[in-house]
Every structure is written in structure tokens, then in C-alpha cells.
Amino acid sequence: xxxxxxxxxxxxxxxxxxxxxxxxxxxxxxxxxxxxxxxxxxxxxxxxxxxxxxxxxxxxxxxxxxxxxxxxxxxxxxxxxxxxxxxxxxxxxxxxxxxxxxxxxxxxxxxxxxxxxxxxxxxxxxxxxxxxxxxxxxxxxxxxxxxxxxxxxxxxxxxxxxxxxxxxxxxxxxxxxxxxxxxxxxxxxxxxxxxxxxxxxxxxxxxxxxxxxxxxxxxx
Numbered sequence: 095x096x097x098x099x100x101x102x103x104x105x106x107x108x109x110x111x112x113x114x115x116x117x118x119x120x121x122x123x124x125x126x127x128x129x130x131x132x133x134x135x136x137x138x139x140x141x142x143x144x145x146x147x148x149x150x151x152x153x154x155x156x157x158x159x160x161x162x163x164x165x166x167x168x169x170x171x172x173x174x175x176x177x178x179x180x181x182x183x184x185x186x187x188x189x190x191x192x193x194x195x196x197x198x199x200x201x202x203x204x205x206x207x208x209x210x211x212x213x214x215x216x217x218x219x220x221x222x223x224x225x226x227x228x229x230x231x232x233x234x235x236x237x238x239x240x241x242x243x244x245x246x247x248x249x250x251x252x253x254x255x256x257x258x259x260x261x262x263x264x265x266x267x268x269x270x271x272x273x274x275x276x277x278x279x280x281x282x283x284x285x286x287x288x289x290x291x292x293x294x295x296x297x298x299x300x301x302x303x304x305x306x307x308x309x310x311x312x313x314x
Contacts, residue, residue: 103141105131107155110148115200119149150215156201157219164226176233181287188279191259195274198259234294241295254286
């Protein structure tokens, strides 16, 4: 694809993200998107085969890089400390979502709608997300028992990662910050890590429950 075509496609996607976020998918027309992108409506049909195809392109533009960073940290567990990999993945997710806060808000809002697109496309991506989170969590815990079940850790972590971007107006109006601000990301990251360390804390009683008593030391 030529550079000019790539620029046109990106302009359409950016216009769609902004309008889908503010007006909703159903409330946005092809003409609205073309007008915001300053292109002819025919370009949208040519590149995306209509509004539905454009919606899919917006979702892919979020999930592909999002899952890629999770996958990379999962692979690094083979030679790095799993906890470091997990923390780094969380930080990268927050930064990625902050850099694409409009798209992030739209995507997380879209998955709450029981539509065909959410069932077919989003569900497959979310299954991959769950797998990567489960692998990272299990690698940190190892063979021991954490303070919370792995499934509950993942569900709560998922909520913590998405809530500020899904409810950015609340963060802005009540707390006087915005998820796109580096200061917010830094402080929020620290809070998540503090919570995660408690959630992943290995129960000492479980670690030692089946361990046989230490043998007596014989003296000569």
C-alpha cells in the first residue's frame, strides 16, 4: 500500500475513534467520519467496506499491540524474574492505554455491549488476554498458594487497569487528574503494584503445611 493510502486509512481510523467515542457507533455516520477526516466518503467504503469494517479496524488497532506487549513479557519469563516481567507488563499496559486514551475508552465500553462484533472479534482477543495474565500470575506464584485465587486476581487486575480509562470523566472531575497524564499513570501504577504484591503474597501456612519436620542434628 502506498504511503498516501496509508495516511488516508490512518486519518479515517483516527476520525472514527474520536466520533465513536463521543457519539457512539450507532450515532456516527459515514459522512461524519469522512468530514472529520477531510476525505470523500467513498474512501471509507474502499478501504474498510463500510462502517462495520471500520469498527473492526479500530478494535484491531487496539488489541494487536496491546496483546503483543503482553505476549513479549510472557516470553521473557523464561529468563527473567516473573515478578519483574509482570510489573513491566502492567506499566506498559497503562502507558499504552494512556497514549491511546480515546481508543481505550471506546474499546472497553464496546465490550460491555452484547453485539455480534463483541462476541466474534473481541471475545477471541479477551481469551488471549486472560491466557497471558494467567501465565504471568501463575509464574509469579509458582507451586504455592496466593492470598487470592488466580481467577479473582485476574478479574480484579483487569478492572483496575481499565476503570480509569473507561471512566475518565470521573477521574478528571472528582480527582482533578486525567488518565493521559504521566503523573497519574505513575501514581496509579504504584498503587496497582502494591495491591498486586498483597494479592500474590504466598500464604506461609500453605507453603509449610506438607513439609516434614526438620531432622534432628546429631552431635558427636
